[in-house]
Amino acid sequence: MEKKAYLLFSGGLDSILAAKLLKRMGFKVTGVHVTSPFFERDTEALKELAEKLGIELKVVEAGEDYLEMLKSPVYGYGKNINPCIDCKAYMLGKLKEIAENGAVIATGEVLGQRPMSQHLQAFRQIEKLSGLKGKVLRPLSGKLLPPTVYEEEGLIKREEMLDLKGRSRKRYPEILKELEVNLENLPTPAGGCLLTEPSYAKKVKDLMEHGELNWENVKLLKLGRHFRIGECKLIVGRNREENRRIEELAGREDFLLTVPGIPSPTALLKCRGEPDPKVLRTAAAIVARYSDAKEMDRVSVSVKRDGKLIKSLEVKPLFEVEKFSVTA
Numbered sequence: 658m659e660k661k662a663y664l665l666f667s668g669g670l671d672s673i674l675a676a677k678l679l680k681r682m683g684f685k686v687t688g689v690h691v692t693s694p695f696f697e698r699d700t701e702a703l704k705e706l707a708e709k710l711g712i713e714l715k716v717v718e719a720g721e722d723y724l725e726m727l728k729s730p731v732y733g734y735g736k737n738i739n740p741c742i743d744c745k746a747y748m749l750g751k752l753k754e755i756a757e758n759g760a761v762i763a764t765g766e767v768l769g770q771r772p773m774s775q776h777l778q779a780f781r782q783i784e785k786l787s788g789l790k791g792k793v794l795r796p797l798s799g800k801l802l803p804p805t806v807y808e809e810e811g812l813i814k815r816e817e818m819l820d821l822k823g824r825s826r827k828r829y830p831e832i833l834k835e836l837e838v839n840l841e842n843l844p845t846p847a848g849g850c851l852l853t854e855p856s857y858a859k860k861v862k863d864l865m866e867h868g869e870l871n872w873e874n875v876k877l878l879k880l881g882r883h884f885r886i887g888e889c890k891l892i893v894g895r896n897r898e899e900n901r902r903i904e905e906l907a908g909r910e911d912f913l914l915t916v917p918g919i920p921s922p923t924a925l926l927k928c929r930g931e932p933d934p935k936v937l938r939t940a941a942a943i944v945a946r947y948s949d950a951k952e953m954d955r956v957s958v959s960v961k962r963d964g965k966l967i968k969s970l971e972v973k974p975l976f977e978v979e980k981f982s983v984t985a
């Protein structure tokens with residue numbers, strides 16, 4: 658009977674090595690890549706990589722349940738707002754849903770490589786949370802870890818696995834050679850995890866504090882400068898491309914602000930309910946401050962909603978923006 662393995666596949670070096678090792682152990686490998694706006698990789702590069710490695714690839718999008726988990730992870734956050742243990746368990750849960758009965762579930766995790774999620778206790782917590790106790794094969798460190806059910810059942814042998822440990826990559830050239838991996842021929846799907854970045858984490862926390870954490874709002878976090886004015890959120894584009902994206906992502910209830918006839922950002926104002934006129938004026942003054950008219954005493958800012966001009970506001974550009982800034 659064909660041996661099958663489902664591998665959590667980020668496209669990073671360790672998942673490449675794990676895929677090759679599992680193949681050498683006689684498995685037909687399916688790489689499962691979980692994606693979300695928080696940790697996006699180039700899917701085309703991932704597909705090409707999987708093809709070159711001779712494995713199948715399945716891409717799964719993180720759903721609303723990921724956001725629920727992010728609000729209160731059982732094992733808390735790392736340095737920023739990265740809930741690594743719960744996140745890994747979430748991803749393995751997705752893999753479990755996909756995996757066929759009797760298939761091995763595996764990751765490219767290395768013991769002791771990452772402080773929060775890659776030590777023995779964390780491995781146990783991840784398995785417990787995902788309902789996969791003793792069922793997660795970590796072949797890169799397999800020789801150093803307690804036996805999994807697969808080993809107990811005789812499906813794999815301890816000596817077929819590696820004994821990688823810690824952050825050092827000293828042994829990697831030798832292992833790459835042994836597994837016949839030539840990195841020069843492989844695409845590298847770039848991308849890290851935004852939840853580990855301090856200023857991005859502040860923006861996520863702001864959404865949480867205001868009960869606005871949903872995927873629609875998360876998609877806006879990568880764009881522009883973010884301000885909180887009363888019950889409204891203002892996102893000010895930093896360049897032409899961001900202005901275009903902001904305009905595209907504006908909902909029918911949102912406001913779009915700009916300084917007409919002058920190089921100026923496009924800004925999106927999202928409010929819960931109708932905004933106080935003072936909030937609109939502050940938003941307009943911030944937009945004026947980032948326009949080419951910032952040295953002028955009075956600037957006319959247009960406010961549109963659902964494609965229609967609803968107001969023109971005469972404002973003085975506001976320079977003291979820190980108290981409104983979400984990332985300050």
Ligand code: SF4
Pocket residue numbers: 696739740741742744745774850851852853
């Ligand atoms: S770094 Fe990001 S993607 Fe990786 S486990 Fe942590 S939260 Fe998840």
